[in-house]
Amino acid sequence: MPEFPNIILFAIPFFILAMLVELFFTIKLNLKTYEPKDAFSSISMGIGNVLLGFLSKAIVLASFFYIYEHFRLATIPLAWWSFVLLFFADDISYYWFHRISHECRLFWASHVVHHSSQHYNLSTALRQTWSGGFYSFIFWLWLPLIGFHPGMIMLQMSISLLYQFWIHTETIHKMPKWFEAVMNTPSHHRVHHGSNPLYLDRNHAGILIIWDKLFGTFQPELEDEKVIYGLVKNINTYNPVKIAFIEWVNMFKDAFTGKKSLKDRVLYLTKPPGWKHDGTGKISDELREEWLTSKNLNHPKD
Structure with missing residues (x-):
């Protein structure tokens, strides 16, 4: 070889x-x-x-x-x-x-x-x-x-x-x-x-x-839905070290601080971004469903 x-x-x-x-x-x-x-x-x-x-x-x-x-x-x-x-x-x-x-x-x-x-x-x-x-x-x-x-x-x-x-x-x-x-x-x-x-x-x-x-994860780019680049919650820094490690810090804080069960601590590592053990967070599927529901309510089909 x-x-x-x-x-x-x-x-x-x-x-x-x-x-x-x-x-x-x-x-x-x-x-x-x-x-x-x-x-x-x-x-x-x-x-x-x-x-x-x-x-x-x-x-x-x-x-x-x-x-x-x-x-x-x-x-x-x-x-x-x-x-x-x-x-x-x-x-x-x-x-x-x-x-x-x-x-x-x-x-x-x-x-x-x-x-x-x-x-x-x-x-x-x-x-x-x-x-x-x-x-x-x-x-x-x-x-x-x-x-x-x-x-x-x-x-x-x-x-x-x-x-x-x-x-x-x-x-x-x-x-x-x-x-x-x-x-x-x-x-x-x-x-x-x-x-x-x-x-x-x-x-x-x-x-x-x-x-x-x-x-089932394909979505075409729509002319009437201009792409907004970045994160759901942007980190707003140009510091390369912070960019590289800020989410590691946030993840470990969520997983290993506060009063949580061992299962919830593990789930902070395995669940999607946005998940919270107390139900206050929203993952992308939930955000998309809310948006689609709002879109349908505002623009009902004939």
Whole structure:
């Protein structure tokens, strides 16, 4: 098995060039999607992710190799068809990782970083977690188990991450209909970054949008429902350290302070963001249902 290059590092000059091109067009089109402090915060998060990635990727690769060497059920050879299979296997793994990262607060604590910007541009794609890389890989452990080589898996994970860079933009309205039907696009992913009740926890796709359509989490971007970027409750800081860890602090405060049962303390780690043991909190499904009910009351059907 050949050693694959770290394509993310090679892509960094492309990221910089693409952001400069997007900035030019946003100014020309008067979109006002860039805010300097916010963009620099996102870039800082990206740099931190790359630096910590040298350690987290070593842990991930070691875990993949341990399973591959000791427990694999078969050996999938290096061939064109194995990369096709891996493409779909990796993409559905990403979908479930991404979906659970919105539905379980323990995973949300690291993923919230990516949603913390109230702006949407290519720099937002670089706003990556400093902690998630150390445990989110568990959603991919089944791949070395069934026989994919760890080097192949890491390469495909990087390809998926690279694909998702270009969809963080408002300069592209819609792609051709056939493309929108199958692939993740800027329009689909804008929905994912929306804090509007209708858009919460929708469109978890990596490369293919088909998984959202298959598992009931797809929501198209509506012309009459402009996306409001950010969180239901924004953190309002440009400090990279606070962005990286504020939700961890809040989660542990909820779980381990005050008078609560052991079950409730555990549930603060496993329930969706917004859940409260005393019933005062609301999760995304409840916020969406309230919004839809209000919409129907205000605009009853003929």
